[in-house]
Amino acid sequence: MSTEITVEIKNSLRGQGFLSLKDGCHFSVRIVIPAGQMTKEFSTKITEISEKYGRGYFTLTQRLDVEIPFVKxxxxxxxxxxxxxxxxIVGGTGKRVRSIHTCKGTVCRFGLYDTEKMTKDFTERFYKKYYDIVLPNKFRIAxxxxxxxCPKxxxxxxxxxxxxxxxxxxxxGGMNGSTQITGKEIAGLYTLEExxxxxxxxxxxxxxxxEMGERFPKMVERLGFELVEKELIKQI
Structure with missing residues (x-):
């Protein structure tokens, strides 16, 4: 007898990196790929999982992660x-720091710093370290x-x-999606450590x-850009 997949179960799974598909009975498994760097070993394993549990393929997300669809x-x-x-790493969803969206600045002729290294460092420092810390809503870094x-x-x-x-x-304070807000640049230039x-x-x-459910840009609007800016750059 199959288990009824309730809305509560789907919501819980979504926060763990399992996204319910519109057919109501299958899921996409989201895998975090820091800086989009896929090794031979990782790609082989993902292919194996796709063939064993899905429909033999996987897709790439906008944030350079991977999803395996049609998993039971x-x-x-x-x-x-x-x-x-x-x-x-299975995840990249929920009310927490999300996987880091980056570009190819490390190898691109226009890149002014090592974006891939920063992304890997941020994955360790913010995605993994803060994974179990529930935030008011998702928090996206680009x-x-x-x-x-390129990563907007x-x-x-x-x-x-x-x-x-x-x-x-x-x-x-920027946000993309059904509601779009263009963020503002805080004063000054900063070293990578800063x-x-x-x-x-x-x-x-x-x-x-x-506030619970409030996105970061809405908080910035509510409290005021200048106040938030002051708090973020003090003692820098």
Whole structure:
């Protein structure tokens, strides 16, 4: 006898990286791929899982992650166990810091800093470290290596953009999707280390001052850009 997949179950699974498909009985399994760097071992394992539990293919997301669609509800725990044993991360959803959206600034001729390294560092420091910390809502970070802004840092909760060699600008309060808000750039330019400190302050400020269900940009609107800016860059 099959288990009834209630709305409560679907919502719980969504927060763990299992997204219900519109057929109501299958799921996409989201896998975080830091900086979009896929090794041979990882791609082989994902292909194996897709063939064993899905329909033999996987898709790439806008944030350079991977999704395996058409996985059955009863196979989700097995899929997570096999992926985790291979060093892959199931997740990237829920009211928490999301996987980091980045560009190819490390190798791109326009890149002004090592975006791939920053993305991997941020994945460890913010995605993994804060994974079990529930925020008022999702918190998205985008990293752009230059003014071309390929990952659209102005449209993320917090966005980093290369301005000069080794120096970045920081946008806060952007949002994409059904509601679109263009973020504003805070004053000054920052070293990569300083940018990381600003990100950490933004996450903690959001945790303390955001209202449940409120997105970070809406909090910035409610409290005022100048107040939030002041709190994020003090002592920098």
């Amino acid at each position: 509800y009863e196979d989700l725990d097995l899929v997570r166990e096999e992926l985790t044993k291979s060093g892959l 990293i752009a290596g230059c003014k071309n802004s 840092p102005q449209m993320s909760d917090l966005g980093i953009i290369g301005r000069k060699l080794g120096l970045v600008g920081i946008f806060i 940018a990381g400190d600003v990100v950490e302050r933004a996450i903690n400020f959001y945790k303390e001052h955001g």
